[in-house]
Amino acid sequence: MxxxxxxxxxxxxxxxxxxxxxxxxxxxxxxxxxxxxxxxxxxxxxxxxxxxxxxxxxxxxxxxxxxxxxxxxxxxxxxxxxxxxxxxxxxxxxxxxxxxxxxxxxVAMWLNLDARPIKPLKNSQLLIRSLQSPEEYDQFADVIAELFGDSPEADQIRQYYQLISRVHVPTQPMHFYLGVYEGKIVTTGTLFLDDESAGIYDIATRPDWRGHGFGSHMFDYLLGEAHRQSARQVVLQASTDGLGIYKRAGFVEVGTxxxxxxxxxxxx
Known part of the structure; x- marks a missing residue:
């Protein structure tokens, strides 16, 4: 490549x-x-x-x-x-x-969004919304921090999101999303838009809610958001365990x- x-x-x-x-x-x-x-x-x-x-x-x-x-x-x-x-x-x-x-x-991955038709989202009870308030930044941070258990890093993640919530503006290129199921926040995702691409990051699901397809639904939603924002290229970094879902979506490996x-x- x-x-x-x-x-x-x-x-x-x-x-x-x-x-x-x-x-x-x-x-x-x-x-x-x-x-x-x-x-x-x-x-x-x-x-x-x-x-x-x-x-x-x-x-x-x-x-x-x-x-x-x-x-x-x-x-x-x-x-x-x-x-x-x-x-x-x-x-x-x-x-x-x-x-x-x-x-x-x-694995660094890339998708030509112009060459991939955006499929309608499958029916799901997962409701996805973007962050709009400092309190929602705390909720986002809690999901990410759970990946780190009781380690000191979990506390630093919560503190970091408290700090960045102070400079939130609706027009910022960093878009954070929460996935809500039956009133509980179960998954997260981030879309970062620069002049040449949209980057997908931070797709995380609470351990107790894995296996329900919430992460996959968030991923599909972020692809749709990238398309709605007129992005022509989408990029991400994947673990080897997660390659399959991204390849099926049309992403190709471009580096390590x-x-x-x-x-x-x-x-x-």
Missing amino acids: DQSINAIVRRNFIAKATYFARLLPGMHVDDIEAYTVVDCGLPSDTFNVIIPKTTKLTSLADLFENRVSEFSRKRFPLALWCWDELFNPELATLLHHYDLVRDETN VQVFGTVAETLR
């Missing part, structure tokens, strides 16, 4: 990761040609994000010596997202030296994204 399409996935992810951090005091974005760094001001590896955009050793050395080391100094966890075409032996050496280990591998995280012992 053309690397230019893989880059569309990366650009949408960067735009999403940096959006709120550019608006809120206490958060910081360093977005240059060689890399993007997001410091959300909280000890959260969900929202402290680093994305290398070069293979040049001098730029990578600067990234680790001046940015990764700063997170280490503050004892803040982080996640470094590296697209496959940018991974090289020099980066591997730096990752090892700074005690960053592979946490997960995702490795995610590296901080070793817990280094944060003590």
